[in-house]
Amino acid sequence: MSAVSKSPWVLHYDASSCNGCDIEVLAALTPLYDVERFGIINTGNPKHADVFLITGSVNELQVPIIRQLYEQMLEPKVVVACGICACTGGVFKECYNTLGGVDVAIPVDVYAPGCAVRPETIIDAVVAGLGVLEEKSALLKKGELVSPEMPPLPSAADKMVQGERVSDTWKNNIAAAGEAPLASVAATSSTEEQ
Amino acid sequence: MTLLSFGIALVAFTVLGPVVGCLLTGIDRIISARMQGRVGPPLLQPYYDVVKLLAKEKRSLNGVQGYYLVIALLMAIVSGALFFAGGNLLLVVFLIGLSTLLFIVAAYSTRSPYAEIGAQREIIQVLAYEPMIILMSVFFFYATGSFNTSAVFELSLPLIVLIPLIFAGFLFVITIKLRKSPFDLSFSHHGHQELVKGITTEMSGGNLAIVEITHWYENVLFLGYAGLFFVWGGPLTLIVAVVVALAVYFLEIVIDNTYARVKWQPMLRWSWIVTLVCTLASMAIFTVLTVLSV
Numbered sequence: 431m432s433a434v435s436k437s438p439w440v441l442h443y444d445a446s447s448c449n450g451c452d453i454e455v456l457a458a459l460t461p462l463y464d465v466e467r468f469g470i471i472n473t474g475n476p477k478h479a480d481v482f483l484i485t486g487s488v489n490e491l492q493v494p495i496i497r498q499l500y501e502q503m504l505e506p507k508v509v510v511a512c513g514i515c516a517c518t519g520g521v522f523k524e525c526y527n528t529l530g531g532v533d534v535a536i537p538v539d540v541y542a543p544g545c546a547v548r549p550e551t552i553i554d555a556v557v558a559g560l561g562v563l564e565e566k567s568a569l570l571k572k573g574e575l576v577s578p579e580m581p582p583l584p585s586a587a588d589k590m591v592q593g594e595r596v597s598d599t600w601k602n603n604i605a606a607a608g609e610a611p612l613a614s615v616a617a618t619s620s621t622e623e624q
Numbered sequence: 625m626t627l628l629s630f631g632i633a634l635v636a637f638t639v640l641g642p643v644v645g646c647l648l649t650g651i652d653r654i655i656s657a658r659m660q661g662r663v664g665p666p667l668l669q670p671y672y673d674v675v676k677l678l679a680k681e682k683r684s685l686n687g688v689q690g691y692y693l694v695i696a697l698l699m700a701i702v703s704g705a706l707f708f709a710g711g712n713l714l715l716v717v718f719l720i721g722l723s724t725l726l727f728i729v730a731a732y733s734t735r736s737p738y739a740e741i742g743a744q745r746e747i748i749q750v751l752a753y754e755p756m757i758i759l760m761s762v763f764f765f766y767a768t769g770s771f772n773t774s775a776v777f778e779l780s781l782p783l784i785v786l787i788p789l790i791f792a793g794f795l796f797v798i799t800i801k802l803r804k805s806p807f808d809l810s811f812s813h814h815g816h817q818e819l820v821k822g823i824t825t826e827m828s829g830g831n832l833a834i835v836e837i838t839h840w841y842e843n844v845l846f847l848g849y850a851g852l853f854f855v856w857g858g859p860l861t862l863i864v865a866v867v868v869a870l871a872v873y874f875l876e877i878v879i880d881n882t883y884a885r886v887k888w889q890p891m892l893r894w895s896w897i898v899t900l901v902c903t904l905a906s907m908a909i910f911t912v913l914t915v916l917s918v
């Protein structure tokens with residue numbers, strides 16, 4: 431084991447989590463579980479972090495944020511999806527405003543299932559991620575590390591990245607679904623009353 | 625101090641400084657963990673952290689930042705070597721001040737709002753501790769008749785007996801210099817975040833490793849200041865100095881773990897009040913003693 435896997439500093443991002451998994455991530459960082467035994471430190475700074483913990487499912491607004499955080503982290507880095515929501519979308523998977531798990535935004539290295547994910551599972555997942563860190567750092571030393579392919583941007587998020595306003599996206603979505611915009615809906619209902 | 629003794633001290637401090645500093649930080653983290661009811665990281669954890677940071681991808685918002693940090697590191701090394709070679713204390717204080725200044729400039733060079741807030745806080749910290757440190761050198765001169773740290777060996781009584789209040793004032797501001805809570809405003813070593821990561825927000829990978837190594841050198845130097853008060857007569861008293869320096873470090877760890885961070889206003893206010901009281905009282909004592917002996 432080289433030093434790379436002896437000091438994984440983590441960054442925690444809360445996507446559309448119900449906060450169950452967030453509490454568990456924080457629980458894992460308390461003295462009870464004492465993750466500093468493995469050199470794990472919680473940093474608030476993506477530029478210092480090696481391990482990216484994400485909880486909760488991902489919606490359109492979060493895709494650019496998650497990507498930015500991911501890109502600000504220096505190689506070698508590892509992404510851990512904490513909780514079943516972060517893995518696949520979980521109970522929110524079919525919701526109109528949910529895109530799915532973290533892997534719709536960035537490549538995920540370790541999936542830690544559970545609802546809510548147990549602190550032990552999180553620690554196990556980070557330790558599993560150390561293997562990936564080792565591999566990546568070996569490749570980085572040889573200069574052969576290629577950044578993994580990003581998942582294709584979902585259409586609405588795509589538009590946001592290109593600078594379109596959120597409300598425009600929303601209006602377009604409604605229009606595309608063949609429904610009348612809200613203003614005219616209101617107008618119709620008032621006519622009906624008459 | 626001859627050029628030769630400075631050369632020897634430079635080599636010795638360059639090699640031994642980070643070893644001692646790293647071990648001290650490792651011990652600090654283990655003791656802190658035990659105080660919080662945890663097992664804590666391995667002793668060499670700070671070393672692993674630095675090696676990991678050095679192995680990371682190189683990326684910086686402003687290429688010049690790395691240069692500033694390297695020069696800050698060199699300043700810290702030269703200043704420490706000068707101190708342990710028995711050189712001019714005032715020069716030591718100014719060189720280490722320059723090192724801190726370059727650290728601040730390095731943070732400003734990225735123009736990141738978070739790093740700038742950290743840098744501003746660092747400036748306030750410098751304002752808080754620097755008067756005491758400079759006045760400490762002045763009183764060192766009063767007591768020994770020389771600015772050279774080697775002058776302590778010619779004393780018949782240790783400085784702690786001659787200028788005890790200055791030591792008290794120094795003890796107060798060293799908490800700021802060692803970046804310990806309650807005065808860890810610009811950045812802290814604990815696993816928590818404040819305004820992202822204070823002054824080090826934009827320092828990543830190798831640059832952060834340099835910051836960490838500079839910090840090791842600085843810690844050894846500042847504990848050297850503490851030991852300076854307990855050396856007199858022969859070199860054998862150096863043992864007392866080392867024991868006292870370690871005791872001071874332990875005291876700082878206790879303070880670190882028992883106090884919550886204060887805002888910058890109380891920090892500035894209290895460090896200046898302590899500085900004023902300690903130096904004015906020492907000056908009064910000096911005057912009385914001179915009058916009595918006449």
Ligand code: SF4
Nearest residue numbers: 448450513515545546
């Ligand atoms: S996995 Fe369960 S606890 Fe975690 S965010 Fe989803 S619903 Fe909440």
